[in-house]
Amino acid sequence: MTSILTNVAANSALQTLRGINDSLEQTQGRVSSGYRVAEASDNVAYWSISTTMGSDNNALKAANDALGVGAAKVDTAYAAMEAALDVVDEIKSKLVTANEGSTDKEQIQLEIKKLQEQLSSIAQGASFSGENWMVAAAGAADETVVDGFIRNDDGTVEVTTASFEVSTYAMFGEIDDDGVGSDGILGNVMGIVLSDATTPAQLDGFLVTVESALSEMTNAGAALGALQTRIDLQTTYAGTLSDAIEEGISRLVDADMEEESAKLSALQTQQQLAVQSLSIANSSSQNILSLFQQ
Incomplete structure (x- = not known):
């Protein structure tokens, strides 16, 4: 079922993008600081x-x-x-x-x-x-x-x-x-x-x-x-x-820079794909309009 009130695919894509952004932010912090454990948390x-x-x-x-x-x-x-x-x-x-x-x-x-x-x-x-x-x-x-x-x-x-x-x-x-x-x-x-x-x-x-x-x-x-x-x-x-x-x-506490570099490249790619996926999910609702065309 397709609904104009709830876009399940877009919500799923958004959650994925948020998770990727969180991981990307953490990895970027490790790369910039050089620390895997920079604070108590x-x-x-x-x-x-x-x-x-x-x-x-x-x-x-x-x-x-x-x-x-x-x-x-x-x-x-x-x-x-x-x-x-x-x-x-x-x-x-x-x-x-x-x-x-x-x-x-x-x-x-x-x-x-x-x-x-x-x-x-x-x-x-x-x-x-x-x-x-x-x-x-x-x-x-x-x-x-x-x-x-x-x-x-x-x-x-x-x-x-x-x-x-x-x-x-x-x-x-x-x-x-x-x-x-x-x-x-x-x-x-x-x-x-x-x-x-x-x-x-x-x-x-x-x-x-x-x-x-x-x-x-x-x-x-x-x-x-x-x-x-x-x-x-x-x-x-x-x-x-x-x-x-x-x-x-x-x-x-030090970050493994080779590992973090590899993660950073992978997460950047995943981020681009997640953005593309969210764009597709958002555009799918526009297809509903075609059902009402004469």
């Missing part, structure tokens, strides 16, 4: 996971940036320790030379004093971002370096750190207003003073002091080196982990 589970992991990945990148600052602090302290080791070695050589009876100990003292001043200068200059790990009073709190960000099984988050015992490994406990260091690893080295009256026994005592300082400085350098290694390893790991998280998020 697209897929609640995937959107929730990707949002949380994306936030964690940003925090991990921030921790990686902090690692760069920490690495600079460690490098600064290590460079100072290396330079100070060379100076203390030179003081040791001067003391060995002073054991020769014909040497002028007063002249050697002038050289040692300059080397001691250099030690103070090295320690005072070992500052980065307002922190100096080479000058710290006894009992000072450990310095820390941010080295990671983790999410625990219970959903809580945690920033991890690596520490350095500045009170144990600092070259000096303090630097006075005249720029002279005291206490710390090198405090006793700063107390070495030669004169013509200095005895061989005193020289031996000074050598013991220097050897003790060199041993402690070697331990400090080893501690800094170990911290450097940890930071380097953590930096590499953080970069790899960040890439893995990004790839995981991509698998959940």
Whole structure:
């Protein structure tokens, strides 16, 4: 039966066209944004996971940036320790030379004093971002370096750190207003003073002091080196982990552009056919007029 009040074929064609237009709009959105899951309504589970992991990945990148600052602090302290080791070695050589009876100990003292001043200068200059790990009073709190960000099984988050015992490994406990260091690893080295009256026994005592300082400085350098290694390893790991998280998020929410391109072409063709079908359905009602022609 054909009715001039209800065009069943046109309604059917219109519903088909609406469905195709909805699919086409969704596919065009994916093509333009690059996302298969751009908002929660697209897929609640995937959107929730990707949002949380994306936030964690940003925090991990921030921790990686902090690692760069920490690495600079460690490098600064290590460079100072290396330079100070060379100076203390030179003081040791001067003391060995002073054991020769014909040497002028007063002249050697002038050289040692300059080397001691250099030690103070090295320690005072070992500052980065307002922190100096080479000058710290006894009992000072450990310095820390941010080295990671983790999410625990219970959903809580945690920033991890690596520490350095500045009170144990600092070259000096303090630097006075005249720029002279005291206490710390090198405090006793700063107390070495030669004169013509200095005895061989005193020289031996000074050598013991220097050897003790060199041993402690070697331990400090080893501690800094170990911290450097940890930071380097953590930096590499953080970069790899960040890439893995990004790839995981991509698998959940990114659109497959090859698939979406194929869908887009197919839907555009279907849209054209649906429009043609609706046009035919609408024109069919005009054929009824021919039934009333004489």
